[in-house]
Amino acid sequence: MGILELVKAKARQNVKRIVLPEGDEPRTVQAAAKLVKEQLVVPVLLGNPQRIQAVAQETGTDISGIECIDPKTSSKASTYAQALFELRKAKGLTEEAAAQLVQDPMYYGVMMVKLGDADGLVSGAVHTTGDMLRPALQIIKTKPGTKVVSSSFLMECPNKALGQDGLLVYSDCVVIPCPTAEELAHIAISAAETARTLCGIAEPKVALLSFSTKGSAKHELVTKVQEAVRIAHELAPNLALDGEMQMDAAIVPEVGASKAKGSPVAGHANVLVFPDLQAGNIGYKITQRIGGATAFAVLQGLAKPCNDLSRGCSVDDIVATVSLTAVQAQG
Numbered sequence: 001m002g003i004l005e006l007v008k009a010k011a012r013q014n015v016k017r018i019v020l021p022e023g024d025e026p027r028t029v030q031a032a033a034k035l036v037k038e039q040l041v042v043p044v045l046l047g048n049p050q051r052i053q054a055v056a057q058e059t060g061t062d063i064s065g066i067e068c069i070d071p072k073t074s075s076k077a078s079t080y081a082q083a084l085f086e087l088r089k090a091k092g093l094t095e096e097a098a099a100q101l102v103q104d105p106m107y108y109g110v111m112m113v114k115l116g117d118a119d120g121l122v123s124g125a126v127h128t129t130g131d132m133l134r135p136a137l138q139i140i141k142t143k144p145g146t147k148v149v150s151s152s153f154l155m156e157c158p159n160k161a162l163g164q165d166g167l168l169v170y171s172d173c174v175v176i177p178c179p180t181a182e183e184l185a186h187i188a189i190s191a192a193e194t195a196r197t198l199c200g201i202a203e204p205k206v207a208l209l210s211f212s213t214k215g216s217a218k219h220e221l222v223t224k225v226q227e228a229v230r231i232a233h234e235l236a237p238n239l240a241l242d243g244e245m246q247m248d249a250a251i252v253p254e255v256g257a258s259k260a261k262g263s264p265v266a267g268h269a270n271v272l273v274f275p276d277l278q279a280g281n282i283g284y285k286i287t288q289r290i291g292g293a294t295a296f297a298v299l300q301g302l303a304k305p306c307n308d309l310s311r312g313c314s315v316d317d318i319v320a321t322v323s324l325t326a327v328q329a330q331g
C-alpha cells in the first residue's frame with residue numbers, strides 16, 4: 001500500500017472535521033465533494049454561500065450536505081473576535097482590529113481550530129505560504145515540548161531500497177530559512193514524530209545532513225550541525241539520530257559503513273534533516289523532479305494541525321493534504 005492509501009485508510013478510521021478557508025476556490029470545492037464521497041473527513045467550506053454554490057454549479061460539483069460558513073455573517077464571529085483579542089492584545093491587537101480580522105476566512109478558520117470547532121485546517125491554493133503560516137503561528141502556536149513549527153516532506157521514491165520501502169521524510173523544506181542549532185534539533189525530533197504518525201515508520205533513523213561526515217571537514221556550518229546533534233541527543237536520548245553526515249553516508253549502506261562506522265543511522269536513514277531551508281527546498285525538488293519521487297508536505301510542531309497547499313495544486317493534491325491533516329489531528 002502506498003503512503004497515500006495508508007493515510008486515507010487511517011483518516012477513515014476516525015473521521016475529523018477539517019476547515020477549508022478558501023471555500024469558494026474551484027479546486028477546493030471539488031476536493032470537498034471528493035472528501036465526502038471517499039468518506040475521508042467532514043469538510044467545512046468558508047466563504048459566501050451563494051458564491052460557493054455558484055462555483056459548485058460552474059464545476060458541476062454536488063456539495064449538498066457540506067457545511068458552508070460565511071465569516072462575515074457567522075453567529076460565532078463575535079466569540080472568535082473576543083478570543084482573538086484576548087490572545088493577541090499583548091501584541092497590540094485592538095478589539096476593533098480583532099473583529100475585522102476574523103472576517104478574513106484564514107483567521108476565522110484558524111480560530112475555529114483554536115477553539116475546537118474544527119480539528120484541522122488546509123489552505124494555500126490561493127494564499128502564499130507566509131499568508132497561510134502567519135495566523136497559524138500567531139494563534140495555534142507550538143505543541144508543548146516543541147520550540148518551532150517546521151515542515152516535513154514525505155518522499156515516496158521509486159527505489160524501494162531507500163528509507164523504509166522507498167519512503168523518506170525530508171525536513172525542513174518550507175518554514176525556517178536559517179535554523180539555529182537548537183531549532184535544527186527540534187526540527188529533527190518533530191520529523192521523527194511525523195515519520196511515526198504519518199508514515200508508519202516505527203523506528204525512525206534520523207540523519208542530520210551536512211557537507212561533512214563525522215568531522216571530515218571543519219567549518220562553522222559543520223559545527224552548527226554537530227551542536228544540533230548534541231542537543232537532539234539530550235532532548236530525545238532514545239531516538240536513533242546521528243550526524244553530521246553527507247547524503248551518501250546517510251542513505252548508501254556501504255558509504256555509511258565506511259564513512260561513519262558504528263553509526264546507528266548511517267546508510268539506513270529514513271528521516272533526513274537538512275541544515276537550512278535552501279538545502280531542504282532544493283533537495284526535495286531534486287528528489288521529486290530528477291529522482292521521480294512523489295512528495296507530500298505537512299507542517300509539524302503546531303499544537304493543532306494546519307497545512308499549506310502549493311498554489312499549483314490539483315484537486316487530488318488537496319484531498320491528499322486534507323487526509324494527512326486529518327491523521328495528524330488523530331494524534
Ligand code: ACO
Nearest residue numbers: 129130133134137138142147148149150174175176177281
Ligand atoms: N515556529 C514557531 N513560531 C514561529 C516560527 C516558527 N518557525 N516563525 C515565526 N513564529 C512566530 C513568531 O514567534 C511570532 O509570534 P508572535 O507574533 O506571537 O510573537 C509569529 O510567528 C510571527 O513571526 P514573524 O517573525 O513576524 O513572522 P514572519 O513574518 O517572519 O513569518 C514565516 C514567519 C512566514 C514562517 C517566515 O519564516 C517565512 O516566510 N518562511 C519561509 C516560507 C517560504 O516561503 N517557504 C518556501 C516556499 S514553500 C514550498 O516551496 C513548498
